[in-house]
Structures are given as structure tokens and as C-alpha cells.
Amino acid sequence: KASVMDGDKYGDEVPMESLDNSKEKSALQKLQDERKTLPVYPYREELLQAIHDHQVLIIVGETGSGKTTQIPQYLHEAGYTKRGRVGCTQPRRVAALSVAARVSQEMGVKLGHEVGYSIRFEDCTSEKTVLKYMTDGMLLREFLGEPDLATYSVVMVDEAHERTLSTDILFGLLKASRNTSNFIFLHKKSKPLPGIPLGWPTNYTLHFSTVAYMHWSELKFDITRFRTDLKLLISSATLDAEKFSDYFDSAPIVEIPGRRFPVEINYTKAPEANYLDAAIVSVLQIHVTEPPGDILVFFTGQEEIETAEAILKHRTRGLGTKIAELIICPIYANLPTELQAKIFEPTPEGARKVVLATNIAETSLTIDGIKYVIDPGFCKMKSYNPRTGMESLLITPISKASALQRAGRSGRTGPGKCFRLYTAYNYFNNLEDNTLPEIQRTNLANVALCLKRLGILDLQNFDFMDPPPAEALLRALELLFALGALNKVGELTKVGTRMAEFPLDPMLSKMIIASDKYKCSEEVISIAAMLSVGNSIFYCPKDKQVHADNARMNFHFGNDGDHIALLKVYSSWKETNFSTQWCYENYIQVRSMKRARDIRDQLERLLERVEIELTSDPNDLDAIKKAITSGFFHHSARLQKYGSYRTVKNPQTVHIHPSSGLAQVLPRWVIYYELVLTTKEYMRQVTEIKPDWLVEIAPHYYQLKEVEDRMLSLSLSLSHTHTHTNNNNNNQL
Ligand code: ADP
Numbered sequence: 009k010a011s012v013m014d015g016d017k018y019g020d021e022v023p024m025e026s027l028d029n030s031k032e033k034s035a036l037q038k039l040q041d042e043r044k045t046l047p048v049y050p051y052r053e054e055l056l057q058a059i060h061d062h063q064v065l066i067i068v069g070e071t072g073s074g075k076t077t078q079i080p081q082y083l084h085e086a087g088y089t090k091r092g093r094v095g096c097t098q099p100r101r102v103a104a105l106s107v108a109a110r111v112s113q114e115m116g117v118k119l120g121h122e123v124g125y126s127i128r129f130e131d132c133t134s135e136k137t138v139l140k141y142m143t144d145g146m147l148l149r150e151f152l153g154e155p156d157l158a159t160y161s162v163v164m165v166d167e168a169h170e171r172t173l174s175t176d177i178l179f180g181l182l183k184a185s186r187n188t189s190n191f192i193f194l195h196k197k198s199k200p201l202p203g204i205p206l207g208w209p210t211n212y213t214l215h216f217s218t219v220a221y222m223h224w225s226e227l228k229f230d231i232t233r234f235r236t237d238l239k240l241l242i243s244s245a246t247l248d249a250e251k252f253s254d255y256f257d258s259a260p261i262v263e264i265p266g267r268r269f270p271v272e273i274n275y276t277k278a279p280e281a282n283y284l285d286a287a288i289v290s291v292l293q294i295h296v297t298e299p300p301g302d303i304l305v306f307f308t309g310q311e312e313i314e315t316a317e318a319i320l321k322h323r324t325r326g327l328g329t330k331i332a333e334l335i336i337c338p339i340y341a342n343l344p345t346e347l348q349a350k351i352f353e354p355t356p357e358g359a360r361k362v363v364l365a366t367n368i369a370e371t372s373l374t375i376d377g378i379k380y381v382i383d384p385g386f387c388k389m390k391s392y393n394p395r396t397g398m399e400s401l402l403i404t405p406i407s408k409a410s411a412l413q414r415a416g417r418s419g420r421t422g423p424g425k426c427f428r429l430y431t432a433y434n435y436f437n438n439l440e441d442n443t444l445p446e447i448q449r450t451n452l453a454n455v456a457l458c459l460k461r462l463g464i465l466d467l468q469n470f471d472f473m474d475p476p477p478a479e480a481l482l483r484a485l486e487l488l489f490a491l492g493a494l495n496k497v498g499e500l501t502k503v504g505t506r507m508a509e510f511p512l513d514p515m516l517s518k519m520i521i522a523s524d525k526y527k528c529s530e531e532v533i534s535i536a537a538m539l540s541v542g543n544s545i546f547y548c549p550k551d552k553q554v555h556a557d558n559a560r561m562n563f564h565f566g567n568d569g570d571h572i573a574l575l576k577v578y579s580s581w582k583e584t585n586f587s588t589q590w591c592y593e594n595y596i597q598v599r600s601m602k603r604a605r606d607i608r609d610q611l612e613r614l615l616e617r618v619e620i621e622l623t624s625d626p627n628d629l630d631a632i633k634k635a636i637t638s639g640f641f642h643h644s645a646r647l648q649k650y651g652s653y654r655t656v657k658n659p660q661t662v663h664i665h666p667s668s669g670l671a672q673v674l675p676r677w678v679i680y681y682e683l684v685l686t687t688k689e690y691m692r693q694v695t696e697i698k699p700d701w702l703v704e705i706a707p708h709y710y711q712l713k714e715v716e717d718r719m720l721s722l723s724l725s726l727s728h729t730h731t732h733t734n735n736n737n738n739n740q741l
């Protein structure tokens with residue numbers, strides 16, 4: 009950190025590592041020339057002047073105009089990085105990574121040196137790093153360690169129009185860290201208040217504002233909070249910048265006019281029954297009948313993209329040599345980095361590229377050469393029901409604003425065409441104008457914990473740009489209280505402070521903290537790491553489904569539940585010394601396992617930070633399950649008739665996901681990791697528990713009577729035969 013601050017190491021010139029190869033030199037020269045052709049370039053001086061003159065600036069410019077890659081470089085060239093880093097946030101990990109890679113190329117430096125990126129569980133920066141691209145969530149976490157962002161001279165909150173949860177919270181914090189009235193501050197010559205620490209200058213006292221205030225114990229950090237020298241750039245791809253400007257006390261807006269060519273919009277005459285099929289047919293039609301130019305198709309996620317890729321490969325195989333080559337490039341968050349680079353490679357003469365992308369290509373990434381856009385009109389979106397506390401990922405119609413952005417991707421380098429796989433009627437009458445900001449449709453427990461950790465006690469009055477529903481906030485506080493992270497008056501407890509150290513959902517953090525008590529932290533961090541990787545551990549090729557299923561079920565031997573199965577996968581892999589061959593043999597994705605290992609390593613380091621020792625008893629599965637229950641007791645469900653389940657609190661009918669090892673076992677009481685809504689509401693990653701654990705572990709949350717009918721029936725069934733345990737579960741329902 010210090011090396012950045014003491015400056016002078018880097019002059020106004022872009023530092024370039026010595027390049028001995030003239031070919032590389034000319035490639036670099038070419039990149040430098042390209043930079044000058046971007047729409048933002050003519051505005052370079054104007055922008056720098058505006059940044060010099062104002063503390064906060066709103067920047068609006070079309071996708072592809074050069075905001076993300078160029079502005080941080082301009083700041084570097086103008087010497088801002090002598091005073092501290094330039095941080096630039098992105099809502100998506102892939103964008104942070106890809107943009108950092110691009111900028112490091114343009115500057116002719118190695119990624120991770122002067123230009124780096126930081127995403128959850130992956131820090132590719134060094135002492136040298138002056139331009140730091142990161143997810144908005146990572147900057148939020150940096151606030152915890154450095155509430156005044158002292159190592160930064162400029163923070164650029166990019167892609168602000170996306171209005172992710174973390175971006176919205178950053179807005180509030182950044183506004184507060186500039187605006188002294190939002191925090192406790194030293195106020196000359198007013199009445200002294202009790203509780204001022206010794207050694208405090210006595211002619212200064214504390215002034216409370218009603219907006220937000222710091223906890224006493226945090227006072228020592230607070231004084232440096234006035235970062236009047238911190239420059240704040242808010243950049244957005246859409247034109248509704250007024251709202252950002254209003255929020256930041258009428259900050260000036262700079263507009264960068266983009267180049268935009270006309271885009272012809274086509275709708276379908278009738279609604280499409282299957283948009284995936286329709287999209288594939290459209291790709292092939294364009295490929296066969298339309299003039300050269302690449303195609304961009306928007307899908308909702310990895311699964312759809314993989315399916316589309318397979319079908320397209322299959323169908324183009326039979327096209328013969330008369331038809332030009334179709335190069336298929338998928339892009340989604342979990343795609344390995346080396347494959348991600350492929351979408352940016354220029355299309356060879358005579359071929360056509362089709363990019364199958366998630367929402368990431370809407371505004372975060374710009375792919376040159378796109379002439380045709382296919383927009384099925386859907387995206388995957390989080391939705392949260394504060395009444396039931398349930399969160400689901402849903403395939404949802406996009407907003408008009410999104411549809412407009414998507415169409416715009418075809419008109420960057422010349423006139424384009426957009427094929428909307430929905431009717432004009434649907435567009436005009438059914439699509440919302442804008443997507444609801446994430447803060448209004450998500451679980452806020454994580455954010456609430458983070459803000460509490462920052463000493464912001466009164467969340468109800470935090471200066472949100474669009475406040476979350478009061479009920480959602482209340483739910484979040486309730487959850488944190490139930491987890492023991494907050495006390496009755498809403499202050500952070502020791503448990504809460506330790507939980508906040510982990511970049512995980514509070515339930516997962518609590519599970520880890522609880523593993524200390526149950527002496528199984530070794531196992532529990534493996535489980536947490538495996539859960540964090542998501543649903544890409546098991547690999548199931550369509551032609552070997554039976555083998556893959558058998559391999560998967562091996563880990564479910566003993567019916568110990570999905571968490572324990574994940575643990576077994578990890579431990580077995582570790583025993584083979586992390587063998588790739590072993591993964592192949594067991595239909596397990598090596599890449600996901602490596603990621604789990606990285607995450608686990610980090611969790612292990614964090615354990616040290618919160619002073620939890622590594623403890624292990626691999627045979628005491630109940631201890632492990634109890635630790636899991638300590639985090640996930642909210643997610644409990646009880647078996648009903650016909651194999652469905654009912655959640656215990658806020659009763660809802662749910663089912664065990666068919667991929668679960670317990671899908672056939674149907675234990676009477678389970679806890680689950682998450683709910684997914686497909687054809688039904690499914691619980692994913694399920695473990696059997698004993699109902700009395702709920703009362704033992706969360707006595708403030710569960711009363712005996714909620715679980716005791718079950719215990720009565722248990723004692724009854726014990727006195728009968730054992731054959732009843734699986735089928736005769738319905739007597740009390
Ligand atoms: P904005 O942030 O305004 O949307 P960017 O700065 O991301 O624009 O992109 C500017 C230009 O840089 C784009 O036209 C694109 O061609 C190029 N570019 C950005 N990222 C990459 C990359 N990873 N590989 C190749 N070119 C890129």
C-alpha cells in the first residue's frame with residue numbers, strides 16, 4: 009500500500025515494461041492508436057478538467073465508448089495515481105477480469121502489476137497496482153478494512169445503471185464519506201458528550217446527525233473520514249443520469265456522445281413457445297441468408313448457453329462446405345478465463361462468429377463486429393419475498409431499457425439488425441420500463457451485517473437512493489438477530505463481528521463460526537467452499553448419464569445428505585493429492601474443484617483471523633450437521649404427504665430437488681441450502697436433521713411445541729417396527 013502512496017515512482021508517462029521484441033512494440037503501438045479512435049478520446053481533456061474541478065462527476069456514455077478502459081488510464085496519465093489508486097467497480101466478475109486484462113495489454117504491463125483486478129476469492133493485484141478493477145462487492149468489503157478508502161485517489165463506480173445491491177450501498181457509503189454531516193464528526197466548541205475516549209482534544213465534541221452515526225468504539229477510525237480529496241466518478245450507459253446527479257447533490261453530468269448507427273428492429277408475429285429453439289433457428293437463418301457480420305444472442309444462463317451451443321454444433325455439422333464457417337463463442341460467468349478471451353478474437357475472413365451470452369454482453373462487455381442481435385426477451389433475476397423470507401432465481405421478462413441496450417449492441421460499427429423473439433404488442437404493453445433495482449428484490453442480511461460492521465446502526469435511515477422495502481430490512485435484522493450476530497438493541501455482537509470477516513452469506517459465516525463449538529472446522533470450511541462454487545461440481549454428459557449418476561450416488565452412500573456428500577467429494581479428491589484423473593473418473597469438474605480449493609484456502613486463512621482453530625473429527629457427522637444447522641436453522645422443512653415438504657417457519661410447500669441424494673430417501677426433517685424455482689419450488693443441497701436440534705441450537709427461534717409433535721410420534725414409532733420410518737410420516741399432518 010505504501011508504495012502507492014509515496015508516489016513519484018510513476019511519472020506522467022504510462023509505465024511500460026521494457027519490450028525487447030519489436031513485434032510486441034508495434035502491437036502495442038497499434039493498441040495505442042486504437043485507443044485514440046474511441047468516442048471518449050476527444051473528450052479526454054474536458055473530462056480531466058471536470059474531474060479536477062468537481063469532487064463528484066456523473067459520466068454517461070454508450071456501451072463501447074471507452075468509459076471503463078480509458079478513463080482510469082487518463083487519470084493515471086494525468087498523475088492521479090501518484091496520490092493513490094484508481095479503483096473502478098464492475099457489477100460482474102467477468103467484466104472486472106476481462107477489462108483489467110484489456111487495460112494491462114493497452115498499457116503493456118503484466119496483469120496484476122500496475123493494472124490488476126480483485127473479485128471475490130481472487131485477488132490479482134500487487135503493491136504496484138495503481139489501476140484496480142474490482143467487483144462492486146469487493147469495494148464494499150474494502151470499506152470494512154479501510155473506511156476512509158485512504159489508498160484511493162479516485163473511485164469510479166461503473167455500470168451504475170445496473171443498480172446492483174452493492175453499487176447502491178456503495179453510493180450511500182461514498183456519499184456519506186464525503187458528506188461530513190452524515191457521520192459523527194468533531195464539532196468545535198459545542199457541549200462535551202460523555203464517553204469521549206481519553207486523549208481526545210477537549211475543545212472538540214461530537215455532533216450526531218440523524219442520518220447515520222458511528223459506534224463509540226469506531227470513533228478512532230472516523231476522523232479520517234473526511235475525504236474531500238477523494239474523487240468520485242459515477243458512470244452509466246443509460247441516459248437517466250439525472251437521478252444519480254440529484255442523489256449526489258446535483259453533481260455535474262458529462263455526456264460522451266457515442267457512435268450509433270441505425271438498428272432495424274424485427275418482432276415475431278406470434279409469441280414463441282420455445283425461445284431457445286426460436287433463437288437457434290434465427291441464428292441459422294441469419295447465417296445462411298444475411299450478409300457478413302457477427303451475431304450476438306442473449307440467453308439467461310450457462311445451462312441454456314451450453315444447450316444452444318450443442319444444438320448449433322450439431323446442426324451446422326451437416327451444412328456442407330458451401331456455407332461459411334460458424335464460430336460459436338459462449339460467454340458466461342463460470343466460463344474459464346482462457347475461453348473467455350475467445351469472444352474478442354477477430355472473426356477470420358469468410359467466417360461468421362456467433363456469441364452466446366448472458367446479460368453480461370448487454371452493457372458490461374463490448375464485442376466488436378456484432379451486426380445482428382437476437383433477443384429472446386428474458387433474463388435470470390433474483391426475486392425475494394420479504395413476507396416468507398424466500399429468495400429465488402427466476403427467468404423473467406426483461407425491461408424495455410434492457411431491450412433497448414441489447415438492440416444497441418448491433419449498431420456500433422455499422423447499421424445493425426435486432427431480432428426480438430417476442431411480439432411488438434408484448435414489447436409495448438407488457439415489458440416494464442426499467443428493471444427494479446436489486447435492493448428492492450433481494451435478501452438484505454448480508455448488506456445489513458456489512459453496514460452494522462461499519463458502525464451504521466440506524467439502517468432504516470441510511471441514505472439509500474431507492475430505499476428497500478421496510479419489511480425486507482426488518483427481516484434481515486431479524487435473521488441477524490436469530491443468528492446471534494446482533495443483540496436485542498441491534499448492536500453487532502462478537503459473533504457478528506467475526507461473521508463479518510467472511511465474504512459469505514451470513515448463514516454460511518455462522519455455520520463456520522459454529523464449527524468451532526462442534527470441533528469440526530476442517531470439514532465445515534470444505535463444505536462452505538464447495539457450496540460457494542455453486543452447482544457445477546458434478547458433470548453429466550448426455551451420452552453417459554447412467555455412469556455419471558452412479559458416480560454421483562457413490563458419494564451419497566449412507567444417505568448422509570448433500571452437504572456430507574460434498575465433503576466426501578472434497579476429501580476424496582484431496583486424498584488423491586488433487587488428481588485430475590480422479591475427477592474424470594468420477595464425473596467431477598476439475599475446474600470447480602480447483603476453485604473450491606482456492607476458496608477453502610482463503611476460508612482457512614480467515615479462520616485464523618477470527619481465531620478459530622482447525623479441528624476435525626470426520627466420523628462425527630452429527631457434529632458437522634449441527635454446525636450446518638447453526639447457520640441454516642431458518643431453512644428447515646418437514647415431510648408432508650406424498651413426498652412434499654413444508655417449511656417450518658412461514659409455511660410453504662417445497663420439494664427435494666431430484667439431483668439430491670435424499671430425493672428418494674425423504675427424511676422427515678431436513679434443512680436446505682437454497683430454494684430454486686423451476687417447475688416447482690425445490691430445495692437444493694439438503695441434509696437430514698433431528699428436530700430437537702432446532703430447539704437446542706436456536707431456542708430463541710424455535711419453540712418446543714413447533715417440533716415436539718414430531719418427537720412424540722418418533723417415540724411412538726420407535727415402539728413399533730422400523731419399517732414405518734420412511735412411509736408413515738404423515739400421521740401428524
Ligand atoms: P465502455 O465502458 O464505454 O462500454 P469499454 O472501455 O469497455 O467501453 O470498451 C472500449 C473498447 O475497448 C471497445 O470498443 C472494445 O472493442 C474494446 N475492448 C474492451 N475490452 C476488451 C477486451 N477484453 N478485449 C478486446 N477489446 C476490448
Ligand code: MG
Binds near residue numbers: 166167371
Ligand atoms: Mg464499461
